[in-house]
Amino acid sequence: MPKMRAVQVARPKAPLEIVERAIPEPPAGHVRIKVQACGICHSDTFTKDGTFPGIQHPRVPGHEVVGLIDAVGANVAPWARGQRVGVGWHGGQCGYCDSCRRGDFFACETATYVTGITSDGGYADYMIARAEAVARVPEQLSAVEAAPLMCAGVTTFNALRNSGARPGDLVAVLGLGGLGHLGVQFAARMGFRTVAIARGKDKESLARELGAWRYVDSRAGDPAAALRELGGARVVLATVTDGPAMTAVLGGLGVKGTFLVIGAAESLAASPFLLIAGCRAIKGWYSGTAIDSQEALAFSVLSGVRSMNEVFPLERAADAYERMLSGGARFRVVLTTGN
């Protein structure tokens, strides 16, 4: 039986270990992907630490997967061998529950399919994906370029395009890390007056390079006051995981502004008066489904948005994961298989 390499977590908090496994066969409704690249996302800690409700180990993490369709199960109409595809966090949906019938596939009530959590993900030579979770990858993007767009990219792209902001509106992106460096690029390319907010004067040149119209150093002064001086933000995209840092920017929302949270901070303090008086809102945004990913990739080709990546071979997945956890990576960490 042909074998492949896979990087698994044997039990919660166990180290990432490379093992040999049989290459899996795709069941009906599924495809097999020969993985070329897989990004490492902070949410892979759910798999590593076993903190996702109901997760079973051993489990192969990875939900920023790009590769080639290599085998197709029964009843899979749209996909064929050799197509370049990607898979993100959203691992599929039932199609018949009330949420699915409303088109809210992300909120499927029947089964939660999460790549690399409820099924094995992309830290491997091959993985199995549900057919509806697969996105087309345009040939203009390399596998390494496309992989981080399957989670970090689609999350920022989809949040911004659904934020209600219109071209010319003031949109602030809080944080310049893995999510933020993509958020600034998408916001600028979507035609927003894009304000990047981060800590330290030294990040300004990067923010400008990414397309920011203004840069606010949150160490040098009150970032909310800085946004108010610019007229108040229509949208703040909060990509950081630091609650107090979010709270410090809330007051920079303009009238009817939306504070859009995509960074999983523990908590966030808000003044009810601020919300009431200006009809302001705090809202979360999930990542996106396969078609959202496909559109994030297409927009990235169109507008030149690219993730900045540090690349590691699959064998060094444990080092790469530590690099992601350290917070020092500029800005996403991507595994390559050589396939």
Ligand SMILES: [Zn+2]
């Ligand atoms: Zn992710």
Ligand SMILES: [Zn+2]
């Ligand atoms: Zn459903």
